[in-house]
Amino acid sequence: MSDSEKSIDLATKEMLGLACNKNICTAFDRHETMEPECGFGQLGICCRNCVMGPCRIDPFGEGPQEGICGATADTIAARNLVRMIAAGAAAHSDHGRDVAHTLLTTSEGKTKGYGIKGKEKLLNLAKELKVKIENRKIEEVAHDVAEKCFAEFGQQHGELQFTRRAPKKRQEIWRKNRFTPRGIDREVVEIMHRTNIGVDNDYQNILQQGIRTSLGDGWGGSMIATDLQDVLFGQPEPVRSVSNLGVLKEDEVNIIVHGHEPTLSDVIVAASQDKELLELAKKYGAKGINLAGICCTANEILMRHGISVAGNFLQQELAVITGAVDLMLVDVQCIMPALGKLATCFHTKIISTSPKAKFPGVEHIEFSEEEALPIAKKIVRMAVENYKNRKKESLNIPKEKMELVAGFTSEYVFKMLGGKYRATYRPLNDAVISGRLRGAVGIVGCNNPKIKHDWAHIELTKELIKNDVLVVTTGCSALASAKAGLLVPEAAKKYAGKGLQEICEAVGIPPVLHMGACVDISRILTTLCNVLTEGGLGEDISDLPVAAAAPEWMSEKAVSIGFYAVASGIFTVLGLPLPVMGGKNLTEYLINSIENTVGGKFAFESDPLKAADLIVKHLDKKREALKLKPMMYGE
Ligand code: NFS
Ligand code: SF4
Numbered sequence: 323m324s325d326s327e328k329s330i331d332l333a334t335k336e337m338l339g340l341a342c343n344k345n346i347c348t349a350f351d352r353h354e355t356m357e358p359e360c361g362f363g364q365l366g367i368c369c370r371n372c373v374m375g376p377c378r379i380d381p382f383g384e385g386p387q388e389g390i391c392g393a394t395a396d397t398i399a400a401r402n403l404v405r406m407i408a409a410g411a412a413a414h415s416d417h418g419r420d421v422a423h424t425l426l427t428t429s430e431g432k433t434k435g436y437g438i439k440g441k442e443k444l445l446n447l448a449k450e451l452k453v454k455i456e457n458r459k460i461e462e463v464a465h466d467v468a469e470k471c472f473a474e475f476g477q478q479h480g481e482l483q484f485t486r487r488a489p490k491k492r493q494e495i496w497r498k499n500r501f502t503p504r505g506i507d508r509e510v511v512e513i514m515h516r517t518n519i520g521v522d523n524d525y526q527n528i529l530q531q532g533i534r535t536s537l538g539d540g541w542g543g544s545m546i547a548t549d550l551q552d553v554l555f556g557q558p559e560p561v562r563s564v565s566n567l568g569v570l571k572e573d574e575v576n577i578i579v580h581g582h583e584p585t586l587s588d589v590i591v592a593a594s595q596d597k598e599l600l601e602l603a604k605k606y607g608a609k610g611i612n613l614a615g616i617c618c619t620a621n622e623i624l625m626r627h628g629i630s631v632a633g634n635f636l637q638q639e640l641a642v643i644t645g646a647v648d649l650m651l652v653d654v655q656c657i658m659p660a661l662g663k664l665a666t667c668f669h670t671k672i673i674s675t676s677p678k679a680k681f682p683g684v685e686h687i688e689f690s691e692e693e694a695l696p697i698a699k700k701i702v703r704m705a706v707e708n709y710k711n712r713k714k715e716s717l718n719i720p721k722e723k724m725e726l727v728a729g730f731t732s733e734y735v736f737k738m739l740g741g742k743y744r745a746t747y748r749p750l751n752d753a754v755i756s757g758r759l760r761g762a763v764g765i766v767g768c769n770n771p772k773i774k775h776d777w778a779h780i781e782l783t784k785e786l787i788k789n790d791v792l793v794v795t796t797g798c799s800a801l802a803s804a805k806a807g808l809l810v811p812e813a814a815k816k817y818a819g820k821g822l823q824e825i826c827e828a829v830g831i832p833p834v835l836h837m838g839a840c841v842d843i844s845r846i847l848t849t850l851c852n853v854l855t856e857g858g859l860g861e862d863i864s865d866l867p868v869a870a871a872a873p874e875w876m877s878e879k880a881v882s883i884g885f886y887a888v889a890s891g892i893f894t895v896l897g898l899p900l901p902v903m904g905g906k907n908l909t910e911y912l913i914n915s916i917e918n919t920v921g922g923k924f925a926f927e928s929d930p931l932k933a934a935d936l937i938v939k940h941l942d943k944k945r946e947a948l949k950l951k952p953m954m955y956g957e
Contacts, residue, residue, distance in 0.1 A: 323354065329636070329775030331805055333567040333722035337640035340718055346667065348639045349658060353771035365904030366399035372519040381904050391519055399905030400525035401517040403881070404532035406901075408513040410882030411535050413655055414841055415475065415506045415543025416678075417583055421550040422471045424585050424691045428554065429465035435589040435695030438464050439556035443733075447549055451483060464553065471546045477505035482542045487847075489854050491862040492891060496537065499919055500530055501889060503538030510535055525908045533889045533920075540886030545844035551622070555588050558625035558729035558838065560831075565631035565804040568723030570646040574612040575603050577705045578632055578641055581653035582839065584622035586675055586689055586698075587615065590651070591627050593698035603706045611702065616641060617656045618797060618839035625729030625838055633805075634776070634798035635876075636769040642670050645716035649705035653689070654679045656768075656877065669711040673701055726809035728800070728836035732849040735835075747856035749829070754867060755858050757951040758821035761867030761941040762792045764846045765799050766883065770876040770898065773928065776802040778873035778897050781930035783808055787833040789938050790819035790953065794849070797840040799873070808834040820955040843883055847890060860948055864891030864921025867944040869937045873897035873930055884924065891921035893940045895933045899926035 325338040328350050341348055362368040367379040369389050377389035379398065388394055393401075428436045438444060438460055444467060448455050453466040474482055482503045485493060496502040503509050513535055516522035522531070552558075570576045577594060579587040593599065594611045603611050614632040615623050623629040632641050635656055641647055642664050650661070651673040662683035665672045674680050675689035675697075689697055735750070753759040763786055769775050779802040783793050787808075795803050803809050808817065814826035818833040826833050837845045850863050859866055870887045872880050874897055887894045902908050917923040927933040 327774060328771070330777045330780060331566070331722070331775060333633070333720035333805075334637060334640060334775055336720045336722075337567065337643050337718070341640070341643050344643075346643060346664070349636060349660065350771050352660075362904070364901055366402050366901040367395045367904030369393060369398045369401070371401065371517060379904060393523065394905075396525040396905035396908045397523050397528070399902040399908050400528040400532075403900060403902055403908075404513050404528055404535070405517055406878045406881040407532045407536050407885055408510045410878035410880065411506075411539035411543065412510050413879050414539045414547065414882065415510070417654070417841060418543040418545075418547035418550070419472070419475055420583060420585065421547050421554065422468050425464055425550050425554055426468035426472065427691050429461045429468060431461070433691045434693060435592060435698065436554055436691065438553060440553040443549065443557055444553045447553065467553070468550070471550060474542055474546065475506045478508060479504050482506065482538060484545045485537065485541045487851050488541065488890070489851060489862050492864075495920060496889075501533050501537060501920075503534050503542055506538045506542045509538045525905065526911065529911070533885055536882045536885035537889055539882045540844060540847060540890065544841040545847070547841040548838070548844045551584055552731075555584055555622075555626050557733060558731055559734055560727050561625060561628040561729045562725065562727055563624055563628045563630050564723050565633075565726050565801060566722045566724055567633055567637065567641060567644060567720045569612075569614050569630040569632055570641070570644055570719045571609075571612045572646065572717065572719060573608060574610045575608045575706050575709045576612050576614065576647050577702065578614055578616055578647050578650040579619045579623065580616040580638055580650055581657055582618045582655045583653050584619065584626070585691060585694070586651070586653045587619045587623045588626070589694045589698040590702065591623055591629060592695065593702040596699060596702070599699065599702050599706060602703065603709065606706060606709050608706070608709050611706065618841075619653070621728070621797065621800060621836075621839040621842070625836065631726075631801055631804060634769055634801035636771065636775050639664055642668055644719050645669070645713065646719050648708045648712065649673060649701065651675055651701055652679070652681075655879070657681070668716060669708060669713060671704060671708050673704070722805075724805050724807050726804040726836070727811070727832055728804070728809060730794070730831075730835040730837050732845050732852055735849060747852050751853060751856045751858050753821075753825050755950055757954040758790070758825060759792055760790045760821075760938070760953060761869070761944065762794060763868065763937055764794050764796070764843065764870045764887075765803075765873065766796045766840065766843060766870065767872030767875040767880045768798050768877050769802075770874045773874045773897060776805065776874075778928070778930045779803065780806045780808070782871060782873050782933055783834055784817050785931055785934035786937065787818045787822055789934070790821040790955070791938070791941065792822060792825075793834045794837050794846055795834055796837050796842050796846070800836045800838075803834050804836070808832065809836050821953065840879060840883065862891060862921065865944065865948060867941040867948070867950075869893040869895065869940050871895040871897070871933060871937065873933065888916065888922040888924060889920050893922055893925070893937070895925045895927055895936060897928050897930070897933070900924065
């Protein structure tokens with residue numbers, strides 16, 4: 323495959339060409355050497371759950387159709403699938419747990435570098451969680467809110483608190499089908515139990531637990547992560563910034579933060595503005611300290627501080643190859659182990675910080691909330707001191723960079739649409755009802771070298787906004803849209819249909835709204851609940867003309883997200899199939915009959931234009947059921 327077929331992003335193509343000239347391998351190349359990938363794995367029909375096996379089912383029906391224990395293709399594929407959900411939900415939720423811990427220790431005055439910046443959010447949460455507010459210090463309230471959220475992880479029975487944010491009808495569906503999560507951790511553990519050899523062997527019953535676990539992510543762990551981050555680091559508001567590798571600066575110390583948890587990156591932002599360190603940078607001949615993000619950490623500090631974005635998942639190695647990164651610090655999730663070896667070819671220092679995530683050949687400086695700011699300063703100092711080791715001849719910063727606006731939240735949409743004094747979702751609902759807007763679609767998720775980098779995200783997004791669909795986006799998809807110039811108000815005139823254009827112009831928003839990191843997909847759920855409460859668009863999420871898509875997904879986290887979206891009643895289109903196709907009944911269930919139970923279902927479609935078509939048809943079906951007006955500017 324030539325470099326131009328690997329990505330639509332100019333900076334990425336340029337860096338891939340350079341990597342090739344230098345004989346440096348990236349994920350794009352390693353993907354090619356891996357082909358053909360294992361068919362059993364892709365179809366989900368190999369099982370290693372006990373040592374009588376590994377067993378594989380013959381997909382052509384000629385060889386074995388059962389494992390040694392008698393497990394069928396459907397059973398094996400379902401067990402593998404829900405283990406992916408368990409891993410994905412665990413990752414998001416453990417992130418949420420860590421944030422709860424930071425809030426708790428901060429409320430006890432034990433941290434250095436954090437405060438409670440989102441007071442309004444905290445008070446709203448306190449009300450929701452029935453924490454007493456009157457005559458109490460903000461720290462006391464924060465303490466009890468953190469404890470209540472903590473308890474959600476270990477809860478053994480009852481229902482997760484935030485599932486009550488869902489419409490009544492949805493809650494009933496969950497209860498009736500045993501989908502309501504009892505405790506976040508409990509559901510993950512139960513997946514591991516049920517998928518042991520000889521426990522749950524009915525694919526639908528296995529999926530029931532998969533759904534329950536995923537809901538514990540979306541309406542539990544991820545929601546806690548989002549809400550408590552807003553309490554600690556402040557609620558995002560729309561902010562302008564810049565994206566792509568061109569944000570790296572030739573004459574400044576470049577630090578990249580990569581990973582997921584803003585507990586680390588937020589104090590790095592503060593440390594990079596430290597006077598003493600800035601002086602030191604100048605002493606070494608640098609004009610300043612330039613911070614940029616990759617992956618979801620990028621989203622977190624982008625929307626709270628306007629820090630620029632270096633790139634998305636498949637650009638992490640390319641950032642190092644620019645030779646301009648003096649230090650890259652990483653915490654958890656989506657960090658390629660390849661970075662360690664790659665960095666040895668450059669002056670770049672990679673620093674791991676989480677006790678949960680170490681990398682061979684990478685220096686580890688353990689991060690702790692208690693000493694957050696001093697540790698952050700130490701790391702920034704290392705970057706500054708490494709600036710002098712930069713080799714001019716290996717410096718290759720691509721020019722590409724793009725303006726963007728990021729940081730829309732469910733609360734902000736509320737303010738923005740109603741004006742300062744009239745907070746309401748009414749204009750949004752009316753736009754859908756009157757046929758100016760067809761509906762809304764969440765486009766989210768990763769990059770995957772199996773699909774031309776950023777291409778599927780951008781094609782799908784453009785096609786939908788052309789059809790008067792408001793797109794909301796998170797994660798690496800949001801970063802793809804940023805780089806493609808879709809996150810600015812001016813993009814409406816260029817790419818959006820007439821109805822969407824009118825709304826964007828009236829309110830001054832881009833046609834594609836950046837709503838944060840992947841844990842912030844919980845913001846999309848909350849927004850949908852608010853839209854329903856505003857009225858006129860049905861009673862349940864499955865009534866709404868909305869859909870979701872992950873055109874280039876790769877992570878287990880995306881599987882968990884896909885499931886809680888479907889189980890919340892949302893039609894969800896994946897650009898690559900779930901690894902289940904070897905289980906014929908299971909596949910049929912996921913792309914079809916699951917809809918009878920939850921009102922949402924999956925579709926697998928790798929062609930973004932066909933995916934857009936499926937989505938538009940789905941939105942129109944929902945509009946028809948709600949008896950909404952025909953689209954104002956034609957179909
Ligand atoms: Ni989401 Fe964020 Fe990106 Fe995929 Fe990874 S960064 S949590 S998993 S690759 S979107
Ligand atoms: Fe084979 Fe069954 Fe063991 Fe899986 S659990 S490896 S199918 S014997």
